Amino acid sequence: MNASNQAHLTIQGCGYRIENDRVIVSIQRIANDRVEGNLSGTLRLQLCALRQSTGGSETIVLASTTLGEMKGQHFLSDCHYDLLFQQPPSGNWQLALQLSEWDGVNYTLCDSAYFDTPYQVEVSSDSFVPVMEKDELEHEKAEPTPKIATESPIAKKQKEVKKNATGYDDGYLIINKSKVDKLLKVKGVPKKVLEKLIAERPFHSEKAVLNVKGMGPVMLGKILAELTKK
Template structure:
């Protein structure tokens, strides 16, 4: 875009190579150089930078809006700032065709005085929204997949065959079980459980049945508890 600089006569605060980029409600302003061309002992006042808009309408030529604004502090004489970038809130102008300009002003102790302006030749247009306008909303409809529950796989239970006395090789369960597990068998006298622990290992079910107080029904109950 072409930039036209306009500075009031006698000013020595300058703007060089300015540009802007509008992103939704933000505007990024870039300036290659902001300089104070005064003598070294001449410190500027606080400087203000504004992005302004001028309505390009014959009947409303005087209408002006400030779209973004920031202060940039003071600059010593014969000093300058380079590669400046400002990310500012952007106020969208009303409907119409606008010419945008970057304005540099200086605080003189009472008010800000305009020192330099950089006008952009590309016009900025804001179109009116029709009264009957209805925004189209695209909705991504997600098809819900019918989920068929997986059939429950029956838990395979260990089948223990019984003989006339009790469980086949049930005495092995008594030999291999931990003491704590044997002593926690419910429905069996503690003294009997203590005897089982004390007289291990057993070599057959008959040997287990020889323990005082033990019977086939009691043995089946103990083995069932230990193998569950």
């Protein structure tokens, strides 16, 4: 991995669509434009909300997923990711997609795609009321007609259940630290799912683990129970 060439990891043609507690992220092209012999670190994609205030800047991660490693002169096209969505606090926000690379210690930002249309969240007596666009994807520099979408108290309770669905607050750390051979020996879980867990490590939250294709709270609980057996 050549850490000095982070700018050569790029994203193009980005958009998103929010559906209750999910967000569909679309990217026309994710590319590693470095030399052919290069292999990037693990790549991470995040949808972030940014706000400027008198006290400084504020950034909140709304959705996140890891993409694995990518060889130099390779790219992914027409990518679509269905991710868990975390509503930001009330206020006016600018949304952006950020591509970062793991350098062995931290994730380093490589490229960003900013959306011009503000994302507004107003607080009412019983729920957040975000001002959102039409059902079409919002693309960079697009000007969609906004509409109001409310989130019910029941949906909020469902989110809270998902956050601790497995009963392991630090379950993602257990997966990060587990040996490969021990992970692959977990019974009752498809081997392809276990291989994806290994390829997409390290994780930084339980939500990130649940974003792995084929993974769910029940399956994750089964994996963690097996890994923590004495």
